[in-house]
Amino acid sequence: MDVTHPVPAQAAGAPEADGPARCPWGAEPADYRVYHDTEWGRPVRGDDALFERLSLEAFQSGLSWLTILRRREGFRLAFADFRIRKVAAFTPDDIQRLLGDPGIIRNRAKIEATVHNARIAADWAEGELTELLWSFAPERPAPPPRTPAEVPAVTPESTAMARALKKRGFRFVGPTTAYALMQACGLVNDHLADCHARTLGEAGEAV
Numbered sequence: 001m002d003v004t005h006p007v008p009a010q011a012a013g014a015p016e017a018d019g020p021a022r023c024p025w026g027a028e029p030a031d032y033r034v035y036h037d038t039e040w041g042r043p044v045r046g047d048d049a050l051f052e053r054l055s056l057e058a059f060q061s062g063l064s065w066l067t068i069l070r071r072r073e074g075f076r077l078a079f080a081d082f083r084i085r086k087v088a089a090f091t092p093d094d095i096q097r098l099l100g101d102p103g104i105i106r107n108r109a110k111i112e113a114t115v116h117n118a119r120i121a122a123d124w125a126e127g128e129l130t131e132l133l134w135s136f137a138p139e140r141p142a143p144p145p146r147t148p149a150e151v152p153a154v155t156p157e158s159t160a161m162a163r164a165l166k167k168r169g170f171r172f173v174g175p176t177t178a179y180a181l182m183q184a185c186g187l188v189n190d191h192l193a194d195c196h197a198r199t200l201g202e203a204g205e206a207v
Helices: 030-038 047-060 065-069 072-078 084-088 092-099 108-122 128-134 156-167 175-184 198-202
Strands: none
Touching: 030 065, 047 065, 047 072, 047 084, 047 108, 047 128, 047 175, 065 072, 084 108, 092 108, 128 156, 156 175
16 A cells, blocks of 8 residues: 555545544555554654654655565664654764665655754754644644545644744655644644544544
């Protein structure tokens, strides 16, 4: 399933017949099912946690999200668990190390952008990245989407988020990437109306 992200508007498939109702993209394979049921759409706060999600969304650009999901532990090992200050201290030798690491996507521009973005965020106050990203959460939740076709890929809020990040020097943060982040981290709840995981996202429990 090659999609910009596991965004229901472009997904295919169906919920398991003998299991709870799910967004179509979250039924198969098992990697998607676990991610859908336990993480996607639940609120995420914390600078390092959000930096990880933002970085992975950037790496995903042009690829299937499943490709990233199955390499997630490799990314965490390669990028020091995405701790901002540690990544900000990466040297040219670290860049070369990453370019040779089969556990991640070895794209020089994306690797360098991740280190670059960490250096910017490292200069911010604790919580500033979290505050900035969450400032773009819509004030009023949209009505629950009933079908995948009702789920957008870009919104005014994601466009504004991308613009704000780029203004501060961030790279690989277009409006589509920003909206995928918003979906994944619970700034919006795009689980379909009959999806069993929708109420988990509405509960507001941060992960």
